Amino acid sequence: MTNKPRVLIPVALALASLGSAASATVVNQAISEAEVLQAQKAWCKALVDISQTHATSGQAAAKALAEKVIDGAYGYQMGAVLFKPTLTVAPQTFRTTRAGALAYFVGGDAAFPKDTGFALKGWTQCESKNAAVFISGDSATTMGNVMITDKSGKVTTVDKTWKFVKDDAGKLRIVVHHSSLPYTAS
């Protein structure tokens, strides 16, 4: 037992001599691909959840949930989100404000008279499939397809770009969201 200190000291020295970072505190705020995929899945789940809430509990409940989703997953509190939803038209194509996003998802806002509530359309499934993911600096951007399925089983595919940044709490937030229907030659 008296040998124990002798053994421990060289071990400690050996570790130190590796220039080891074993004991270093590491704060890593970089965005990982896994976090990106998780944020995309969460967006899809939220869309279906709002649809289901609408079906079971009505528009007011769906709106309350949509507000929670927008406040939790988008970055409107940063000043603006660059949001081009799939179905909006000029002069209200771009929904850079929270109110514009909420109107798009659940409708019922006289200031956005053409919005009937995209998230209320009875979506039952939603999946994303990335063509590419670009992680750089403080952000991660994805481009690819999102496939959403309605009650009848019909699948709508959109082309979608999302840019995420990580907030102070470590949560990814959408700061750019461009969604469009695939081009069809007329």
Place this chain on the structure above:
Amino acid sequence: MTNKPRVLIPVALALASLGSAASATVVNQAISEAEVLQAQKAWCKALVDISQTHATSGQAAAKALAEKVIDGAYGYQMGAVLFKPTLTVAPQTFRTTRAGALAYFVGGDAAFPKDTGFALKGWTQCESKNAAVFISGDSATTMGNVMITDKSGKVTTVDKTWKFVKDDAGKLRIVVHHSSLPYTAS
């Protein structure tokens, strides 16, 4: 003349007491809004230039110019660009490679059989109008409209998102480009 030192010393102290950074070397790699607007104008000019080169000198000359534009203004050398051009369709919607971008702009690539050369369509004018600009960390993202005019004076408006990063030489490069025709209710 003997007063000069007395005058100079307090001046020097006064400057120092401001905690002045007057003599500090400042390296500022942040992206300014002016740089973003300039990069957008350069993209527009390049589109018209390629069209004009095509009209006056043929496809080979237009292709050579397009290659120069892509290499100078996009970030393909970083590994990929998240590029969804206006008119592409599945399964070649996303042009994450340089070859895919070049084919879209000037056509003539058997690997992209549906590409007829978007930049060869005789564009005479191009302007961008941002709905929002978001500058954060190492990137700047814009969302808005780009209006392009053909020889007959017909204007096509697209919804467009661009994300720029600054390369080591200080030049903005497009790493994300999502372009889509406005939604039209069917």
Place this chain on the structure above:
Amino acid sequence: MTNKPRVLIPVALALASLGSAASATVVNQAISEAEVLQAQKAWCKALVDISQTHATSGQAAAKALAEKVIDGAYGYQMGAVLFKPTLTVAPQTFRTTRAGALAYFVGGDAAFPKDTGFALKGWTQCESKNAAVFISGDSATTMGNVMITDKSGKVTTVDKTWKFVKDDAGKLRIVVHHSSLPYTAS
């Protein structure tokens, strides 16, 4: 005078034809040099304030103020701050925790027995003079001197590096702080 409208209209068109972003929402999270200089001045002011609070109201009041300063100006809530204060020694040279920073500034923590409270030393003035400022991506880093003056008028100069990031509320926070006495050949 009747020409005025004719003049104005082309001007308006000319502006529009520049692809003007006049009406665009701009969110710019880049750190400006002015923000950096302001954060440095705030650090200096806080140091003097803690000293004065200590002199007038005692250590407990100084400690309470120091806690407020640390929580408001450093980034410990991000997981760690890379803080090497001027006067610390091994094995407690690096104060990566909030407790370590607080002990350094105001002492009175048995876990940091050598700390007597750097901010309690009766500082009356503090100025920073940058040799260089480097703004890049999400951070700004400064290197230069900070000159602090005690009650007797004696000035101590330190070599100091600060790295600031901007938090979600738009406030600069210190995430790196390396301070050292100038080298003196022995």
Place this chain on the structure above:
Amino acid sequence: MTNKPRVLIPVALALASLGSAASATVVNQAISEAEVLQAQKAWCKALVDISQTHATSGQAAAKALAEKVIDGAYGYQMGAVLFKPTLTVAPQTFRTTRAGALAYFVGGDAAFPKDTGFALKGWTQCESKNAAVFISGDSATTMGNVMITDKSGKVTTVDKTWKFVKDDAGKLRIVVHHSSLPYTAS
């Protein structure tokens, strides 16, 4: 065998239903901890290499190597490096230019008359030991000790902060370097 298509189709659907990014192109420019540790080791190796080159081939050869090291591992081409070497004194404490860094490492520059060449002092070993590593946005910063050993076996420990950014070629470059001898109460 006729079942094969039936089997394959569900498999393809199953994969798609995972929202799989399996085939996505991923560009990830984030800095990893491993890259940081590697860059630190490279710095240490370069210091010892310059010392050995000096011993075997003279100052000119050491200087040529130091130039290569500075150009490869620092970011002077970005406009400045925030470099406070261990042994410099006012008014040349901060070496924000390449010339100042080179003079510090190998001496022989009349513009920096106090520099005798830090890297020429016969260093035989060099190791770094991080107290903390902070990775955020486009940079990684480390703080800790570096232990350098001379020919006689004497170890000098310095407190060191490094900030690295990744250049367009994917290589980490030092843009901030603050090195200081440990504080010793006088």
